[in-house]
Amino acid sequence: MRAHHARAAQALDVRVEPGGEFWGWAGRTLGAPARTATGQPAWLRLVSALEDKASGKLWDGALDAQHAFGDLDRHRPALLAVHDAVDDGTAYRAELSVRVDQPVLSDDPVLQRDLQLPDSWWADLTGALEKVAAVDTGRVAVRQQYMDRAIPEFVGIPAPVAPCWTTAHADVHWANLCAPLRILDWEGWGRAPEGFDAATLYAYSLLQEDVAARVRDAFPVLGSPAGLAAEATVCAQLLQTVSRGDNLTLADPLRDWSEELRRR
Template identity: 50%
Template structure:
């Protein structure tokens, strides 16, 4: 999951693309490399003569898929959410295609605060101050109230996935709002919080972001209970819909081998919400 590419050739191409982007954006990379999901992204601290400490994030995709929502998300978010706490975007470099793979590098401000968790699934309890939750509320409310034509979760997918993966019928009516789309503790810093990785933002069922944060925290029950208390929408009809959609999404991922440890608690969540 969070690991280098599966082949040395893919890793070599990514490092070559990073070197090209570093020169184009005028930065020097330093420190350890942080690979993302299945090596699709590569992040590393960098130094820029004007901006100082930065973060250079390289994303890759097959050339025919290097467009649209995931490709442009962080670029679009820079202008769409000016008041949300997120890293400032300094520059973008679209690199040379390499063996059918396209690369884009994003240079952002370096956030000198660790994320709350190293991976999306939370496996330890968190103690976060009241101000942390207050600021998270403010930013998620701002995101939800921002109009967008981007789509994070499609109605057609919901119609198929809820019966197949959650064993429940898709709701006849759904309320929609803009969502970050990947709200988990590996995308939230311990101070602030700063919200990272906006590549998937778009329309989703109302309450989707707190529902996803909750589902990823089921193995840390005290923190999950805090999320449920902080976001009472999760106990409303709209919130129940969001929880079912999130559960179906993560159960689909688990069927492919991602986070199988969530299957049992997610199944219990579906039962509790759907009854």
């Protein structure tokens, strides 16, 4: 990965800055700060996959997002260039993006501390996600087949009918958000039940009651009939991760949420 990251930097004519190496899940991605030939701060991210798996939603997510959203009124780091390579059956894609200098709001997707964010930040977030929701796409973030299977198993109700499907970022959690607002990690975006991003952020806020309440205030779809399908889907997704040994700190709050959904 380091060798291919260096080759991609050379191909894209950028200089990687030392000391900022960041590895993604299971070593699948490698990112580092860089500078373009004109001195612009950038971020060079390399993702790898078996050559026959190097396609589809996750592989093309950042590139598709650039075409669909651009920089989303500066709330999304713009993609500047892409470089693809194949070596010995492994595909590598390098994505050069505008660098985000602000730290993420949480090192963990699950919020572990209280956050006091200004009303302007919440207005920027709701406005940005409204623009995302309005974009037409053939990409799919959540499949009805998954909902039909997982919601009865993990929430204990039949999958609610989603009255509306919209476009979602589909991974809005606190490790993908900055202040001032930047929304990171656009791999998995696509169609989902209305309110999916709001429900996702709410789920990852459950350990902080005040923040969870603020999410509900910002997104009135939560708690409404229109949002039930999205909430049940997110609750099922995270309870499924708990069953696999992940997100264990959320286990009890998620079960409480599932009880609320059953009552509704």
